[in-house]
Amino acid sequence: MFHIFERSGLRFLQALLGEGFGLHREFWALQDVSFGVARGEVLGVIGRNGSGKSTLLQILAGTVSPSVGSVSRQGRIAALLELGAGFDPEETGRRNIEFTARLLGLSAEEFAARQAAVIEFAEIGEFIDQPVKTYSSGMVVRLAFAITAHVDADIVIVDEALAVGDAQFQFKCLSRLDQLLERGVTIILVSHDLQLIKAYCNRVIYLKRGVVQFDGDCETGCELYLRDTTPVIRSHLTEIQQARHDSMVFGNGLGRIQSVSFVGDGAEHGHFISGERISLDVSVQLFEPVRCPRLTLVLRDVRGYNLYAVNNSQLGLALVTGDNGLIRVRFSFVADLQDGDYALTLRLDDAISEKVQVLLDKQVGVISFRVESPEKRFDAVVNLHGSIEVLLP
Structure with missing residues (x-):
């Protein structure tokens, strides 16, 4: 639950006078949300902007406390939430890697063992030793995802990170998610890309105005979301x-x-x-x-x-x-x-x-x-009828 003030000065007045003067109205970003996620499961979360997705992930990550109810977590959590959240813009990318890794519970020895892999994965070259405030949005998300994917977390939370950056890096991120899944890591993924949700998630939660409209298979959840978001002439x-x-x-x-x-x-x-x-x-x-x-x-x-x-x-x-x-x-x-x-x-x-x-x-x-197929003629799902021509050396 959040306090909404019609004017910024009212927030200051309430801090002085207390909450009994009715200077704010209450806004519940989430209502009666209850679910569990099993080890190794990939849970998708979908919904329109303002439906409560980011608030839910912040609660799961522990950066926001629920007004009522409780959250039970087991294992190390690595969360990639708002773009660049937690980064110090004045510090270099290298220093931010160290800060974030230590906050996530890595020892100095563990950080030293992973630092090179994180820097290589981020693909920002010499800018790793430049202040983060000089980075583009794509560079920031590459650095943030690289850290999140290399800290040996038990639970990885990703909020729209794959919507930023070029296609090549997105494929690289998805490949890394596959590696995490093979290790039994639990992944919670928020995305407006329904094809991504269908391809990677075992289950989806559809949020609408802070309420769980659906919790189940991805096909049904995504179609219900499309039904609610597609304009229909009555x-x-x-x-x-x-x-x-x-x-x-x-x-x-x-x-x-x-x-x-x-x-x-x-x-x-x-x-x-x-x-x-x-x-x-x-x-x-x-x-x-x-x-x-x-x-x-x-x-x-x-x-x-x-x-x-x-x-x-x-x-x-x-x-x-x-x-x-x-x-x-x-x-x-x-x-x-x-x-x-x-x-x-x-x-x-x-x-x-x-x-x-x-x-x-x-x-x-x-x-x-x-x-x-009585005999295997091609790999993958669809046959695109490719050909090979042998050229002379």
Whole structure:
């Protein structure tokens, strides 16, 4: 709970007079938040700005005490919170490494053993001996992440750190997170990058106005977050939405994806061979005229990561609407995929312009299928049909 003052002078008056004069109003950044995190688990935290994410992480890290309730922690915690928080801007990067490492509990011997690795990971070169106030934001986050990732912490807390810096360093950070996971380190990750959350987290907490809206699998949590943050044009057809009880319902009700089914070989059991072409028929019902109906197919793996997407607008095709508002489409793609389970998400919207789309209906994981490969033809998930040409020396 925080005290909010309408004018800065009121804070000074309250310090003199005490809290009994009603000079402030109370603001609860978090309410009734309760959860546990197991050793080796990767917990994602998502929510809009102001939802309480940073306050939650500060409480977990121990830099802020909860007004009510308690926090139980086991092991050493390394937290990368606000950009450059805890750094002395007047001191050099090297000195800040030492200060931070000692604050996190490393002995002088442990710090000496890790200093070179931290400096090498940060990749800021000769600037390591320059004051931190001369660093760019990217340099600051590289230094902060390097320290956090090399102090042998049991719990690592990262707040939007990977949103700063270039792509090469982000890949490097993710690789380091993989190494920490192999050692059984617990990671709590805050990010607006939902693909990152889906790819790395075992579980996600979705905060909304300081309240836990969802605590569970990443696919559902991220879709609920998208539903709440995507503008939807309301209509008088509210009874259509009320008639559907699935928690993964999206859209304004002007249209609905009625049916989805595989066709051809393997369709009956949803089982296909890698490299086989998959076709599926989709029926859509429009309840009111829609200017530019667009239907999008998204292929996702078991972690909810988007692997492929296609829609009629990309292919320059206009959907044909019957007199009864019925649209029928057949999607087809080559399943050049590695062994595993996959799911398809369908999205129906009114593509008014390149920047303005009105969501009519979205059905997440509406149909799933399995791919098997009798012989291994490629590594990773998707076959990009690369080639090798041997050149003469």
